[in-house]
Amino acid sequence: xxxxxxxxxxxxxxxxxxxxxxxxxxxxxxxxxxxxxxxxxxxxxxxxxxxxxxxxxxxxxxxxxxxxxxxxxxxxxxxxxxxxxxxxxxxxxxxxxxxxxxxxxxxxxxxxxxxxxxxxxxxxxxxxxxxxxxxxxxxxxxxxxxxxxxxxxxxxxxxxxxxxxxxxxxxxxxxxxxxxxxxxxxxxxxxxxxxxxxxxxxxxxxxxxxxxxxxxxxxxxxxxxxxxxxxxxxxxxxxxxxxxxxxxxxxxxxxxxxxxxxxxxxxxxxxxxxxxxxxxxxxxxxxxxxxxxxxxxxxxxxxxxxxxxxxxxxxxxxxxxxxxxxxxxxxxxxxxxxxxxxxxxxxxxxxxxxxxxxxxxxxxxxxxxxxxxxxxxxxxxxxxxxxxxxxxxxxxxxxxxxxxxxxxxxxxxxxxxxxxxxxxxx
Amino acid sequence: xxxxxxxxxxxxxxxxxxxxxxxxxxxxxxxxxxxxxxxxxxxxxxxxxxxxxxxxxxxxxxxxxxxxxxxxxxxxxxxxxxxxxxxxxxxxxxxxxxxxxxxxxxxxxxxxxxxxxxxxxxxxxxxxxxxxxxxxxxxxxxxxxxxxxxxxxxxxxxxxxxxxxx
Ligand code: SF4
Numbered sequence: 001x002x003x004x005x006x007x008x009x010x011x012x013x014x015x016x017x018x019x020x021x022x023x024x025x026x027x028x029x030x031x032x033x034x035x036x037x038x039x040x041x042x043x044x045x046x047x048x049x050x051x052x053x054x055x056x057x058x059x060x061x062x063x064x065x066x067x068x069x070x071x072x073x074x075x076x077x078x079x080x081x082x083x084x085x086x087x088x089x090x091x092x093x094x095x096x097x098x099x100x101x102x103x104x105x106x107x108x109x110x111x112x113x114x115x116x117x118x119x120x121x122x123x124x125x126x127x128x129x130x131x132x133x134x135x136x137x138x139x140x141x142x143x144x145x146x147x148x149x150x151x152x153x154x155x156x157x158x159x160x161x162x163x164x165x166x167x168x169x170x171x172x173x174x175x176x177x178x179x180x181x182x183x184x185x186x187x188x189x190x191x192x193x194x195x196x197x198x199x200x201x202x203x204x205x206x207x208x209x210x211x212x213x214x215x216x217x218x219x220x221x222x223x224x225x226x227x228x229x230x231x232x233x234x235x236x237x238x239x240x241x242x243x244x245x246x247x248x249x250x251x252x253x254x255x256x257x258x259x260x261x262x263x264x265x266x267x268x269x270x271x272x273x274x275x276x277x278x279x280x281x282x283x284x285x286x287x288x289x290x291x292x293x294x295x296x297x298x299x300x301x302x303x304x305x306x307x308x309x310x311x312x313x314x315x316x317x318x319x320x321x322x323x324x325x326x327x328x329x330x331x332x333x334x335x336x337x338x339x340x341x342x343x344x345x346x347x348x349x350x351x352x353x354x355x356x357x358x359x360x361x362x363x364x365x366x367x368x369x370x371x372x373x374x375x376x377x378x379x380x381x382x383x384x385x386x387x388x389x390x391x392x393x394x395x396x397x398x399x400x401x402x403x404x405x406x407x408x409x410x411x412x413x414x415x416x417x418x419x420x421x422x423x424x425x426x
Numbered sequence: 427x428x429x430x431x432x433x434x435x436x437x438x439x440x441x442x443x444x445x446x447x448x449x450x451x452x453x454x455x456x457x458x459x460x461x462x463x464x465x466x467x468x469x470x471x472x473x474x475x476x477x478x479x480x481x482x483x484x485x486x487x488x489x490x491x492x493x494x495x496x497x498x499x500x501x502x503x504x505x506x507x508x509x510x511x512x513x514x515x516x517x518x519x520x521x522x523x524x525x526x527x528x529x530x531x532x533x534x535x536x537x538x539x540x541x542x543x544x545x546x547x548x549x550x551x552x553x554x555x556x557x558x559x560x561x562x563x564x565x566x567x568x569x570x571x572x573x574x575x576x577x578x579x580x581x582x583x584x585x586x587x588x589x590x591x592x
Contacts (some may be wrong), residue, residue, distance in 0.1 A: 024571045041454045041494055049585045067452065074452035124492040124516055140494035140520035142581045149585050154571070188439055189486035193515050222486060224515055277439065364448035364491075383490060385443040387466035 002252025004160040005229055006195040009135040009249055013118045021159035021258070030117040030244070032147045033061040035103050036068060038122035040081040041141035046148050054089060055151030061093035061112060062086055063103035066360045068096070071367040101332025101358040104128040104216065104300040109332055114238055114246030115230045120147050125300050125382065127223065130215035131208060132238055133230035133249060138219065158224040159258040160195040162251075165202035167266020172416040174310075175210030176302055176380070176400040178202070179217040180271050182263065184281025192222035194258065197251065202265040203228060208237045209306035216301045217382050220278040270415060272378070273398035276386045284403055284415045291323075293375040295408040296389075297401050298329030298356075299363045302380035305335050307401035312344040314405040314419055315351040321411030326353040326404075327369045329361040353408070365389040371396075378407045427527065429507040429546045430556075431478040433538045434471065436464075438484030442517065445488065445496040454495065456502035463499040475503045480546055482538045483510035488517025497521040507546045509534050509553055509565065522572055523581045529553070531565025538563075 003011065007019050014025040034042045039062050046054075054060045062082050070076035079096075086094040095106060104125050113119045115133035119126065122144035129136035139153070147153045163182055183190070196218045203211065211228060218226025228234075229250045238246065270284045297303070297311050308330060320326045328348045330336035336358055339345050348355050362369030363381045371377055371390030377397070379389065384396035399407070402416040409419050444467040446459055453459065464471040481500065487510035488496060497520050500508065508521065509529045521528050527548055534553045538544065542557040551567035554560055568576065578584045 037448075037451045038492065038494070044454065045582060048582045049589070051585075051589060066448075072452065078452060078454075122492060124490065138492045138516055140492050140516060140523060142494060142523035143519055146581050146585045150588055152588075188489055189512065189514070192486060192512065219490075222489060222514055364443075364451075366449050366451070370449075383441075383443065385441045385490060387447045388443045392466040 001256050002254040004195065004197060004255040004257065005133065005249050005251045006135055006158060006160055006197065006225060006227055009116055009118060010155065010157055019157045021157050023157045025155055025157060027118060027153055027155050029120045029147050029151060029153055031059045031112050032120045032144060033063060033103060033107060034122035034141065034144050035066055036064040036079050036082060037066050038141045038144065040078050042122055042144040042148065043081055043085045045142045045145035049145060049149045051149045054091070054148045057089065057091050060091055060148060061095070061107060062091065063095045063106060064097060064100050065102050066364065067366055068100065068359055097357070099333065101335070102300045102303060102360055105304060105331035108132065108212070109241065109334055111241035111243040114242045114244060115234065116247030116249045120144065120153055124219045125216055127218045127226045128212055128216040128300055130218065130225050130227035131211040132234060133228060135225055135227065137225045156193070158193055158195040160197050161191060162197045162199055162257045162260045164260065164262045165198070165200035165265040166262055167202060167264055168205065169202060169265060170269065172270050172402045173268050174400040174402070175206055175213045177268055177271050178263070178265055179214045180273055180278070180281050180398065181268055183217065183221045183279050184271065186221055188220060188277055188279040189222040191218065194223055196221065196223045196226045198226060198228045204231065207306050208233065209304040212304065213301050217278070220382055270400060270403055272403065272413065273384055275395040275397065276384055278383060278398060284399070284413065287397065288413050288415060290376060290413040292378050292407050292412055294325045294327065294369065294371065294377040295404045296327045296362055296369060296377060296379040296381065297404050298327065298331065298361050299381040300331060301382045302401050303329055303331030303335070305338050307380060308335065308339045308344050309342070311401045311405035312347045314402060314409065314416060315353070316347050318351060318409045320352040320408045324408055324411045326351070326408040327356065327361060328353045329356045330358055332358050362389055378404045378413060380404050427548045429478070429480060431480045431506055431544065432476065433480050433482050433540065433542045433544050434475065435482045435535070435538055435540050436467065439486045439489055440467065440483055441490035442488060442493050442496040443490055446493065446499040451493060451495055456498050459495050459499035460502035463503045472503060475505060477504040478506045479504055480544045481505050481508045482534055483508060484535050485511045487513050489514040492516045494520045494524060497524045497526045501526040509546060511535050522575055525580055527576070529565045531563050533563040534565065537561060
């Protein structure tokens, strides 16, 4: 019996010829990182472990992306712990405000993760990197500390379910809609403990930006990792960026899957996840008309250049509705610069949007756009739990960037075609 | 290990955002986190928690973010064990790492009412409901590997031992 891409990568890193779902393995890790919220705890635990150095300074990164520029004294003190640790250990891969972006987008862009890697982050959306054909998963701070100390981590081998997307996407349907549609079908624990392997002809036409937004949200179905087999487009994207040699791994034709599910992607319409669960997925048209106080385009799910281009196409020559606020946050400085070079930032500013420096922004409701009691937000992020973006009665609809931009123009939840005309394709 | 305490029952898919909202993640101080535990789920819950109490939850407890602050907050609020139909995977690891023991059990959630006195036996994987005539709910004993981590005293001693054996 053959192995899935996830099993092959894990076997190679555990130094064994084969692994089986359910098995506990001790696994070599290629790269680890923590952010400004998870790093202080990881550092505290690391220091208790009585180890003088991290396993390999070249394979550790710290990215300050959540509460920077520091929003208050407490968050400044937290960041100071990380800043001092990095200096004390002379760690080369440290990203502070100005050079930092959202870790998941930044670390991929900077080439720290490649096909075939085992990539561990103290942040649940680390599964993002599976779009590159890597095994990537999120852990808590103590596990990250263990990986920082040992260069290894214990893992339970997940069983894999393969999701095959068929058909060509309709206008305004994106990778975000594909993953939301899957989560809507299987539920927020539909892939709990498992690996989600995404495949099928639909993916071939998707840019890497859209592919990342799919693997990014595997955690919203409870998965350990989301993964795609690398193709030419993957290699085109990673080759000029990769900092280390990488290995292209593919699933065996006779790999054992827990299940194979086919999704008719060509039949999908743009969707939203309505409050207050990423699994509460309905077509945009069914939720259309809801009055919206704030739209947010950004995050590790949809703050990439493709998302900004799509939003700009809708916002060009239009303005944000007077009763709605639009926040745009490019995920990394490189994306910000690219958006400037392409004139997208100009379009956003002329439309009346607020454009902020590259951070997580209001995604976790800490600063930069926190919602008031009862407010409604359409967000390109990945989570809409109670209290996630502000007051516990605030309501968050998760959507793609086109829906968020169209909604910002009309002030109520809107299908992009209703702003752009039905015949203008995405 | 056996834990005996009063039950507090919560629902399905309780996420880490309602366990401890991110707006409070500007500290890793257990007591400061415990002050806000479950605030957005039920503002009165925190005040009802007493040391040694048992939390009983439905499916997929702890879904969402990787914040280890979530099990830290629960533990610092006095909860001695969490029993759930199932746990989200990152929360599962984090809870054991911070010394908050978890038990998976299909039956307890439907049978237990707020305030019932429970006896949770981790080795046997059972929960006895003292209040309801000693009703017994069979759960999953802690997997052997997790038990070794617990026996080692958590992830820190586990790593120390690994480093020592090199
Ligand atoms: S953008 Fe949101 S989901 Fe992504 S890492 Fe930041 S807080 Fe987490």
